[in-house]
Amino acid sequence: MQGAVRETAIARPFLTADWCDLVMLNFEAEPALVEPLAPAGTALDLFQGRCLVSLVGFRFVQVRLRGRRMPFHTRFDEVNLRCYVRRRVGDEVRRAVVFVRELVPLPAVALVARWVYGERYSALPMRHEVSDHRVAYEWRLGGRWQGLAARPFGEAALPEPGSEAEFITEHYWGCARRRRGTVEYRVSHPRWPARPARLLTLDLDAERLYGAGFAEALARSPTSAFVLDGSAVEVGPGRVVELPWPRR
Numbered sequence: 001m002q003g004a005v006r007e008t009a010i011a012r013p014f015l016t017a018d019w020c021d022l023v024m025l026n027f028e029a030e031p032a033l034v035e036p037l038a039p040a041g042t043a044l045d046l047f048q049g050r051c052l053v054s055l056v057g058f059r060f061v062q063v064r065l066r067g068r069r070m071p072f073h074t075r076f077d078e079v080n081l082r083c084y085v086r087r088r089v090g091d092e093v094r095r096a097v098v099f100v101r102e103l104v105p106l107p108a109v110a111l112v113a114r115w116v117y118g119e120r121y122s123a124l125p126m127r128h129e130v131s132d133h134r135v136a137y138e139w140r141l142g143g144r145w146q147g148l149a150a151r152p153f154g155e156a157a158l159p160e161p162g163s164e165a166e167f168i169t170e171h172y173w174g175c176a177r178r179r180r181g182t183v184e185y186r187v188s189h190p191r192w193p194a195r196p197a198r199l200l201t202l203d204l205d206a207e208r209l210y211g212a213g214f215a216e217a218l219a220r221s222p223t224s225a226f227v228l229d230g231s232a233v234e235v236g237p238g239r240v241v242e243l244p245w246p247r248r
Helices: 031-037 107-117 164-169 206-210 212-218
Strands: 015-029 051-065 076-089 092-104 121-123 126-130 135-141 144-152 173-178 181-188 195-203 224-235 239-242
Touching: 015 031, 015 135, 015 144, 015 164, 015 195, 015 212, 031 051, 031 212, 051 126, 051 135, 051 144, 051 164, 051 212, 076 126, 076 135, 076 173, 092 107, 092 181, 092 206, 107 121, 135 195, 144 224, 164 224, 206 212
Parallel strands: 092 121, 092 173
Antiparallel strands: 015 051, 015 224, 051 076, 076 092, 126 135, 135 144, 144 195, 173 181, 181 224, 181 239, 195 224
């Protein structure tokens, strides 16, 4: 892999937190829409030949940076739109998430994420509702509240091998494209039991947030929806692992 740095031992986590009450809504998208987002050195990670994107809402709780609590920044909501890529490192295939855009309510969190990881964060007012019958995340944009809500049903269980739920929930790396190259970081957590869910509400200005192509994908019926309790999570520091594509 030309321009790649030598692999080193996994460093101390940059961020630790509990990710709680996750809602994952999954949609099929055209590969040509997603492929330009794949950082150098990666390829699209397809599920049974299909390109999937996920709209995910969840809560950050007990947030620590380098082991330290940040006053007034220990809990907050996030909603992100993500797609999936893979990167080969020797005999290992690393399955990673690439974010189209991430929403949080705290400007400082968005700033740190853009600086450290090169992620596409924006800060907006946000709120959530969590109960046994409804999990919802909302944000305020363009003078109105918009968001998503799902109703879980059935018992939580570890995803079946080879299932769409396993594919969606078991990506343990993140990648981002920056001017200095592809940044990669590890996301560590146990396997998550998932409950199937029914989509109750999806009301968002998708074209303004993500562009016309993703708005078209999100207008389709979800291929699947899950609600997960979540767990403690460790996010490693970002490392440049691939130089940018040569300029022509």
